[in-house]
Amino acid sequence: MPEKGRLTLITSGETFTRLTGVADYSLLMVQLRSDATEEDVAAIRSAAGSEVIFSDKREQSTSGTYLAFVVCVYGFLSIIALVTMLNIINSISMSVSARIRQYGHMRAAGMDGRQITGMIAAEAFTYAFWGCAAGCALGLPFSRLLYDFLITAHFPYAAWTLPVRRLTVIVLFVLLSAALAAFAPAGRIRRMAVTETINEL
Numbered sequence: 001m002p003e004k005g006r007l008t009l010i011t012s013g014e015t016f017t018r019l020t021g022v023a024d025y026s027l028l029m030v031q032l033r034s035d036a037t038e039e040d041v042a043a044i045r046s047a048a049g050s051e052v053i054f055s056d057k058r059e060q061s062t063s064g065t066y067l068a069f070v071v072c073v074y075g076f077l078s079i080i081a082l083v084t085m086l087n088i089i090n091s092i093s094m095s096v097s098a099r100i101r102q103y104g105h106m107r108a109a110g111m112d113g114r115q116i117t118g119m120i121a122a123e124a125f126t127y128a129f130w131g132c133a134a135g136c137a138l139g140l141p142f143s144r145l146l147y148d149f150l151i152t153a154h155f156p157y158a159a160w161t162l163p164v165r166r167l168t169v170i171v172l173f174v175l176l177s178a179a180l181a182a183f184a185p186a187g188r189i190r191r192m193a194v195t196e197t198i199n200e201l
Contacts, residue, residue: 026095085177088131092124096189103189117186124182128174136167 017023030044041093045054102117140162147160 013174081173087180088127088174089179089184091127092120093125093185096185100189113190116189117183120186121179121182124178128178132171132174161170
């Protein structure tokens with residue numbers, strides 16, 4: 001990438017050694033906190049010594065790029081979450097509508113509204129449980145594979161860890177979606193007369 005008459009070439013360590021013949025070259029990057037002072041930078045420069053090339057690049061801020069990346073990623077995740085919620089609600093609603101006559105026969109046989117709600121909720125949460133189980137079984141290995149390929153391959157000190165907090169948020173979101181999907185059609189059935197549900201096509 002040309003910059004002020006210079007050419008910056010990014011290579012692997014093996015390629016650098018083959019091109020330059022230098023085998024003991026190393027690069028150490030230090031990220032300071034926002035409250036770091038000039039005295040801190042001077043202390044690091046002094047500790048590095050005169051044989052080390054010291055470059056201060058605090059002016060090259062990447063906060064704007066990072067913010068744009070975060071907005072794009074979380075915007076995409078929000079769309080996926082909305083589609084997931086609508087899919088859960090639509091699936092349960094269609095399942096209840098397909099068996100509404102059966103629910104009518106159960107109500108005629110003496111089943112009350114709480115029992116109807118419990119049946120629909122059990123179906124919804126069964127879907128939610130197996131959906132979360134399948135998503136974790138497929139998503140977590142894929143997440144680790146991508147992390148190893150994109151991060152660990154370039155930064156060996158970085159290690160993949162189980163995203164417990166993110167998984168907790170996802171599970172709570174799916175459970176909330178399942179609850180909304182169950183109680184909406186259950187309330188509709190409770191408001192309908194028994195004869196109306198039996199005669200429903």
